[in-house]
Amino acid sequence: xxxxxxxxxxxxxxxxxxxxxxxxxxRFWHLTYNIARNEFKLKxxxxxxxxxxxxxxxxxxxxxxxxxxxxxFKVDKGKGxxxxxxxxxxxxxIVLFTFFAEATAGAVRSVVDRENLVRKIQFPRMVIPLSIxxxxxxxxxxxxxxxxxxxLISGVTPMLSWLELPLIVxxxxxxxTGVAMLLSAxxxxxxxxxxxxxxxxxxxxxxxxxxxxxxxxxxxLLHGALHHLLYHIYMLNPLAVVFQQxxxxxxxxxxxxxxxxxxxxxxxxxxxxxxxxxxxxGFWVFNRTAPMVAENL
Amino acid sequence: MxxxxxxxxxxxxxxxxxVEGGHGTLRRMPQxxxxxxxxxxxxxxxxxxxxxxxTHTLKERALHPTxxxxxQSFQALNDVSFDVRQGEFFGIAGRNGSGKSTLLKCxxxxxxxxxxxxxxxxxxxxxxxxxVGFNQDLAARDNVVxxxxxxxxxxxxxxxxxxxxIDFAELREFEKLKLKNYSSGMHVxxxxxxAIQVDADILLVDEVLAxxxxxFQQKCFDVFNRMRDDGRTIVFVTHDMGSLNRFCHxxxxxxxxxxxxxxxxxxVADRYLExxxxxxPEAAGGKxxxxxxxxxxxxxxxxxxxxxxxRQASLPQGQRITLKALVRFMVxxxxxxASLYVLNEEHVAIVxxxxxxESERSGRFDAGEEALFSFSFENVLAPGRYSxxxxxxxxxxxxxxxxxxxxxxxxxxxxxxxxxxLIDLPVDVSVARGPASVSRxxxx
Numbered sequence: 001x002x003x004x005x006x007x008x009x010x011x012x013x014x015x016x017x018x019x020x021x022x023x024x025x026x027r028f029w030h031l032t033y034n035i036a037r038n039e040f041k042l043k044x045x046x047x048x049x050x051x052x053x054x055x056x057x058x059x060x061x062x063x064x065x066x067x068x069x070x071x072x073f074k075v076d077k078g079k080g081x082x083x084x085x086x087x088x089x090x091x092x093x094i095v096l097f098t099f100f101a102e103a104t105a106g107a108v109r110s111v112v113d114r115e116n117l118v119r120k121i122q123f124p125r126m127v128i129p130l131s132i133x134x135x136x137x138x139x140x141x142x143x144x145x146x147x148x149x150x151x152l153i154s155g156v157t158p159m160l161s162w163l164e165l166p167l168i169v170x171x172x173x174x175x176x177t178g179v180a181m182l183l184s185a186x187x188x189x190x191x192x193x194x195x196x197x198x199x200x201x202x203x204x205x206x207x208x209x210x211x212x213x214x215x216x217x218x219x220x221l222l223h224g225a226l227h228h229l230l231y232h233i234y235m236l237n238p239l240a241v242v243f244q245q246x247x248x249x250x251x252x253x254x255x256x257x258x259x260x261x262x263x264x265x266x267x268x269x270x271x272x273x274x275x276x277x278x279x280x281x282g283f284w285v286f287n288r289t290a291p292m293v294a295e296n297l
Numbered sequence: 298m299x300x301x302x303x304x305x306x307x308x309x310x311x312x313x314x315x316v317e318g319g320h321g322t323l324r325r326m327p328q329x330x331x332x333x334x335x336x337x338x339x340x341x342x343x344x345x346x347x348x349x350x351x352t353h354t355l356k357e358r359a360l361h362p363t364x365x366x367x368x369q370s371f372q373a374l375n376d377v378s379f380d381v382r383q384g385e386f387f388g389i390a391g392r393n394g395s396g397k398s399t400l401l402k403c404x405x406x407x408x409x410x411x412x413x414x415x416x417x418x419x420x421x422x423x424x425x426x427x428x429v430g431f432n433q434d435l436a437a438r439d440n441v442v443x444x445x446x447x448x449x450x451x452x453x454x455x456x457x458x459x460x461x462x463i464d465f466a467e468l469r470e471f472e473k474l475k476l477k478n479y480s481s482g483m484h485v486x487x488x489x490x491x492a493i494q495v496d497a498d499i500l501l502v503d504e505v506l507a508x509x510x511x512x513f514q515q516k517c518f519d520v521f522n523r524m525r526d527d528g529r530t531i532v533f534v535t536h537d538m539g540s541l542n543r544f545c546h547x548x549x550x551x552x553x554x555x556x557x558x559x560x561x562x563x564x565v566a567d568r569y570l571e572x573x574x575x576x577x578p579e580a581a582g583g584k585x586x587x588x589x590x591x592x593x594x595x596x597x598x599x600x601x602x603x604x605x606x607x608r609q610a611s612l613p614q615g616q617r618i619t620l621k622a623l624v625r626f627m628v629x630x631x632x633x634x635a636s637l638y639v640l641n642e643e644h645v646a647i648v649x650x651x652x653x654x655e656s657e658r659s660g661r662f663d664a665g666e667e668a669l670f671s672f673s674f675e676n677v678l679a680p681g682r683y684s685x686x687x688x689x690x691x692x693x694x695x696x697x698x699x700x701x702x703x704x705x706x707x708x709x710x711x712x713x714x715x716x717x718x719l720i721d722l723p724v725d726v727s728v729a730r731g732p733a734s735v736s737r738x739x740x741x
Contacts, residue, residue, distance in 0.1 A: 008333035008380075011416045017409020030446045038443060042434055120429040121447055122406040122421075192354040291409050294402075295345060 020283075020290035022124035031127045036134035054139055055146060058098045062091045069211055081254030082215050088151045088251045093210040093243045095143040100176050100239065101201055103136035107180030108187050108194050115297045125290040129180040137173065151251060161249040168249070171275060172242045178279030185282070185289040188296055208239040213247075214261045235262045238271045333418065335499055335530045336381035336404065341413035343374040343399055343554075373399040375554040377413070381547075384528040386521070388541045388548035388562060390569050396554040397534045398503060404532065405501050419498030419530070422448055426503055428488030433477035437463060440476060441491055448495040458494045465516075466490035486513060493520050500524065500531045512711070515611045518544070538566040539706040542598060543608075563597055566705075590698035594626045594633060594689050597667070601685070601708045611709040612676055614721060619673040622687045622702065626662045632692040633659055633699065635670040639683050647678060647719055677720045678710045 022028050044051050066087060069075045076086035107129045111118065114128055144165075152158075187193045209217065217234060221227040234240060245258040259265035289296075346368040373396045381387040391397040402408045404415060430447055431440045441462050445455030463469050466486040476484065492500075521544065525531060535541055541548055541562050548565040550558040550572075558568045599622040603609045612618050620637055639648040650672050652659055662668055670687075684707040691697040 008337060011333050011337060012418070014339075014414035014416050015406055017403075018407055024449075026451065027446065027449060030452050034443050034446055034452065038432060038435060038439055041439065042432070117430050117447075119402075119407065120426050123447060190353070190355045190358070192356055196355070294407050 017291050018122060018125065018294060020124060020126040020287045028124050028127060031123060032131045032134055035127065035131040036138065039131070039135050040138045051142065055143060058091070058094045058143060061098075062094050065090060065094070065211055075212065075216065082213065082252065082256070084254060085151070085154055085156055085252050086213075088147070088154050088156060089213070089247045089255070090211065091150055092147050092246050092251060093208070095140065095147050096172060096243060096246060097205055097208065097210055097239065098143065099136050099140040100172060101205075102139065103133045103173075103176040104179045104183060105197065105201060106132040106136065107184045108197055109184075110180075111184045111293060112187055112297060118297060119294050125293060126181070126286065129184045129286070130177065132184075133173065133177050133180050136176070140169070156251055159249070159253070161253070164245065164249040168242055168246050171238065171272070174279055175238045175242075175275045178275065178282040181282030181286040182278070183282075185286040185293075188289055188293055204237070204239060207234065208237055209243050209247075214240070214244050214256055218256070218261065235267075236271055236274060238275045241268060241271045333416070334380040334382045335418040336379075336387075336532065337416040338380070338400075338404070339378050339414045339416075341374055341377045341400075341403060341415060342372070342411045343396075343403060343408060344411050345371045345373055347371055373554050374403065374410075377551070377554070377556055379549055379556065379559055381530055381532060383530060384525060385546045386525050386531045386533065386544050388545035388565070389532065389534045389551065390536060390538070390541055390548055390565055391551035392536065392569075392572070395551040397551050399554075400551065401501050401503055401532065401534050417499060420449060420496075421499045422492060422495055422497030422501065427492060428484055431476055431484070431488065434475055436475055437468065437472045437487060441487070444488075444491045445495060448492070448497070450495055462487070462490045462494050465493075482513070489513075489517060493524070498529055500529060501534075502531060503534045512611060515609070515709075518610055536569075538569060542566055542705050543600065543610075589701040590689070592700065593628045593691075594624055594630055594699040596622050596624050596687050596689055596700050596702040598623045599685060599687055599702055599705055601706075609708065610706075611711055613711050614676055614678070614680065616676055617673060618676045619671055620685050621672075622670045622689075623667060624670060624689055624700075625667045626664060628664050629662065630691070630699070631661045633662065633668075634690045634692060635659075636688045636690070637672045638686040638688075639678070640686060641679075641719065642682055645719070647683070648674065650674070676710060677722050679717075679719055679721055680710050682707050682709050 043054060069090075070086060076083035110128050110132050111125070117123070118125065118128075183193060183197060214235075218231065221231040221234070241258045241262070244256060244261050247255045248257040248260075258268055262268055262270075347370075348368050377396075377400060389397045389400060399408065403410050404417065405421065406417075428444075430444060432443075438459060441459050442452060442455045445458065446452060450458070463472050466483075466489070468483060468487055471479065471483065476487075479487070521531060533540075533545065545562045547560060548562045549556060550565045550568050552572055557572070558565050599620065600608050601610075601612065602619045602621060603612050604616045604618075606619075620639070622635060622637075624633070624635070626633075634651060634653040636651040636653075637649070638646045641647050652670060659668075684703070687700075687702040688698055689700045689702075691699060
């Protein structure tokens with residue numbers, strides 16, 4: 001049918017259907033940024049207390065955990081120097097985890113909830129999950145300022161290793177973006193992704209060194225092949241690496257660094273590879289879903 | 298940033314390309330004769346697969362791992378080919394579910410096609426519907442900027458055009474309001490204003506003319522006409538044969554995903570009515586547009602002009618208005634009689650006129666010849682909507698019809714001094730106090 005010669009020359013390339021990405025990268029970025037900015041503005045100025053509500057969640061969680069684990073169970077005692085500034089370590093980890101949870105849980109429904117846009121306007125589909133991650137980053141930026149103020153008040157002295165923060169955040173963002181792409185694409189066809197991810201996210205919270213320091217887990221799983229395997233899996237979690245390195249570099253040098261906690265710095269390549277694998281998988285799945293998403297919603 | 302999609306039509310370059318220098322001069326070059334049209338669709342097929350039983354969850358997949366979901370195929374577009382020329386106003390007509398919106402979405406790149414190819418040359422305004430992506434909780438400015446970016450402006454350009462958008466929409470005094478507090482009319486005005494500010498070369502428009510009040514509709518028409526004159530290409534989806542007739546140079550009629558007719562808008566309108574109401578055009582019942590008569594002549598087009606001779610959809614009271622009908626004779630006809638009935642919304646004929654009374658003999662017309670009948674009168678119609686009905690009859694009583702043209706379009710008369718009558722004749726009213734008093738005149 002289309003093989004017959006058209007009466008025109010110089011038509012160039014025919015258009016392609018909807019895609020995840022685009023050739024027009026500046027529009028891509030402007031869209032992502034402005035969608036995230038508008039959402040942020042809504043949250044920030046939408047209610048009287050605005051940002052305070054955003055901060056309230058991690059702070060309340062921090063308050064509860066602090067009372068239970070520090071004042072009642074005293075998990076920071078008996079760790080020597082590593083137990084210093086446990087409160088700051090806890091708050092930092094909570095804030096980082098909140099970012100991860102916001103970015104991923106927010107992304108799950110994002111494409112489906114923007115059905116209106118997807119079905120009516122041609123734009124690179126990847127903008128949607130990325131704007132969710134960017135929005136979570138805005139919150140993370142503000143929350144980290146609060147953490148650092150809390151750290152300084154608690155007596156943490158500024159360190160040169162604070163410069164590692166961008167790297168730590170970059171790894172966490174890469175991981176969150178990969179998961180966000182994967183979940184938002186899967187949710188189009190599998191609507192039970194949402195409750196599944198809610199539970200999974202909880203599991204990740206408790207299986208990462210947020211409350212229980214790596215040092216404690218390390219002690220408990222020191223002996224036996226099975227324990228070694230368990231510990232290996234525990235440290236394969238990219239969140240564990242990110243949180244631990246945050247504690248070490250940002251709060252207290254007496255805690256184990258990510259490299260020390262795993263065994264060696266080359267072993268850190270394993271969770272790093274996992275991050276890249278998740279990112280690649282998420283990208284691939286999203287890219288495959290994007291052209292048909294307007295029809296499958 | 299937009300270089301890849303730049304067209305090289307003869308139209309007046311938008312402001313931005315003048316700024317860019319080199320592009321501006323390129324764009325004003327006359328269009329080469331062999332230059333391909335901005336839109337070409339070649340044998341486009343689109344099938345939707347609709348699962349009979351939708352598995353929406355992993356649980357269902359896990360419970361029935363071997364069950365294959367059966368799909369029903371629904372062919373939305375079947376071998377659709379057409380092209381749209383530079384500066385053309387192109388209509389896509391069809392009934393609900395005929396595939397016209399699907400076609401528009403394929404052109405816009407929202408749906409991918411299964412087979413066939415589509416070429417779009419020039420910057421496309423990617424909106425199918427107005428106001429998509431508006432956030433109800435934000436004020437006008439944020440929405441205008443985001444919408445502008447969606448349509449391909451840079452944030453700087455979008456912000457720079459904000460004032461023009463707000464002024465065109467006549468919403469300056471409401472710009473601080475959140476969108477959820479806007480009326481639906483304000484909403485549409487804002488959305489339309491954004492859409493026309495993005496200086497796209499190709500506009501894809503889905504049924505936007507159906508919204509807004511008469512004066513805003515008029516504004517929209519003016520904008521579309523101006524864009525068309527600028528050499529923009531407009532593709533317009535509708536099932537209103539009136540606007541199809543009025544605006545489109547050419548049109549495409551879709552039925553069950555296939556092209557049924559491609560050509561003159563009035564031909565398309567006729568085919569559309571045939572498909573919709575069966576073979577007998579009388580069955581249209583005068584609702585949308587109806588034809589009658591022996592067909593020895595055809596009223597191709599009818600419209601209304603204002604005092605300046607411009608085609609208008611709304612006319613102020615008190616000026617001269619002219620209704621015109623363009624007629625083509627299929628056979629040789631002597632002294633045809635054209636009549637005009639201007640009906641108000643209650644279908645009462647307010648003005649009736651016939652060419653027989655003006656000149657006894659209108660002359661002899663050959664087969665294939667065209668003639669323009671004009672009816673001109675002082676606009677004393679009360680404010681409201683009117684639909685003209687033209688008839689064309691053989692010499693004599695005026696009842697031996699060749700063609701009857703009804704409901705093809707309507708126009709609106711605007712005025713502020715409506716007294717409630719069917720017409721508003723200037724009436725001199727005076728009050729006299731006894732024989733010695735001076736009378737005072739009041740114009741009604």
